[in-house]
Amino acid sequence: MSDVRFYLLWMTTFLGFPVGGTLAILLVGSIEGVVSGAVAGVLAGSIVGAAQWLVLRGRPGVGVAWIPATAFGLGVGDAVGAALTGAGTGIESLVVTGVASGAAVGLLQWALLRRHVRGAGLWPAVMAISWPLGWTVTWAVGVDVERGYAIFGATGALVFAAITGAAMLLALRDGRCR
Numbered sequence: 001m002s003d004v005r006f007y008l009l010w011m012t013t014f015l016g017f018p019v020g021g022t023l024a025i026l027l028v029g030s031i032e033g034v035v036s037g038a039v040a041g042v043l044a045g046s047i048v049g050a051a052q053w054l055v056l057r058g059r060p061g062v063g064v065a066w067i068p069a070t071a072f073g074l075g076v077g078d079a080v081g082a083a084l085t086g087a088g089t090g091i092e093s094l095v096v097t098g099v100a101s102g103a104a105v106g107l108l109q110w111a112l113l114r115r116h117v118r119g120a121g122l123w124p125a126v127m128a129i130s131w132p133l134g135w136t137v138t139w140a141v142g143v144d145v146e147r148g149y150a151i152f153g154a155t156g157a158l159v160f161a162a163i164t165g166a167a168m169l170l171a172l173r174d175g176r177c178r
Helices: 003-027 034-056 068-087 091-113 118-140 154-172
Strands: none
Touching: 003 034, 003 154, 034 068, 068 091, 091 118, 118 154
16 A cells, blocks of 8 residues: 555544544543543544554554554543543643543554554654644634543544554554564
8 A cells, every 4th residue: 555545544534533422422421530531432442443443454463453452542541531630621631631542542552563563662652642632623623622522523633643644654664564
């Protein structure tokens, strides 16, 4: 697959964010604490993980385990974020939750990539930076983040996908896989 084709396909993974967020808000409601954060995060993360897996499947280290790793990571991250911020929805709370979620998802995804992709070591850092950036963009465009969503919206997801797509492309390029 060409680099351009991979990147364009990765950009479509942004769709997992509004779909996953909608599923979480419909089934769980607003995040009000650790338990609702964990459950909503797992639901939203499973959709995001599935969207990413559809693009990554067949790559070394990326099996179907990518989906539960992403789901569990977001569940942990949203729960930790809710615990640290009291399930706050101000920009400071969103950034804290974003760092927690990005780090948790990034570490679990890295665990799958690390044996197969030389550049995988940077993945947790990329995620820990990109996730709060997605929340910041969503907040900045005026999305009603006070609703207590499990995951940021489509605008933040587009920025997130652009950054993580470039990082993943660099990590997976020829000569980068073991």
